[in-house]
Amino acid sequence: MAEEVRAWGKARRFESFPEPGHESVTLTALVNDRDLDLVAIAAQMQKRGYTLHDGSGAVIGKTNKTMRVAHMGDCTLADLRAMLGHLDEVLRGLGHG
Numbered sequence: 001m002a003e004e005v006r007a008w009g010k011a012r013r014f015e016s017f018p019e020p021g022h023e024s025v026t027l028t029a030l031v032n033d034r035d036l037d038l039v040a041i042a043a044q045m046q047k048r049g050y051t052l053h054d055g056s057g058a059v060i061g062k063t064n065k066t067m068r069v070a071h072m073g074d075c076t077l078a079d080l081r082a083m084l085g086h087l088d089e090v091l092r093g094l095g096h097g
Helices: 001-009 040-045 077-093
Strands: 015-019 027-031 066-070
Touching: 001 015, 001 027, 001 077, 040 066, 040 077
Parallel strands: none
Antiparallel strands: 015 027, 027 066
16 A cells, blocks of 8 residues: 555655655655645545545655555555545645646
């Protein structure tokens, strides 16, 4: 599932955090180098029943710099793909698709 999120992010021009080879298998952080309004994106995703978080470790407190996508616990690949589909819709709806 981590590979799925990283591939999704790469296809949409998001860099992965941390550098390749140091990623987590349970959580993917994507760098917001496109200067998107992640607060607005997270709010739209919340309306759809999904929670996105920003910041982690060295980047905590730097709102709008990263978004974290968890893929652990009882999350299935189908669940993850559905969430990414909603995220695509939100990005398009905010003019970033």
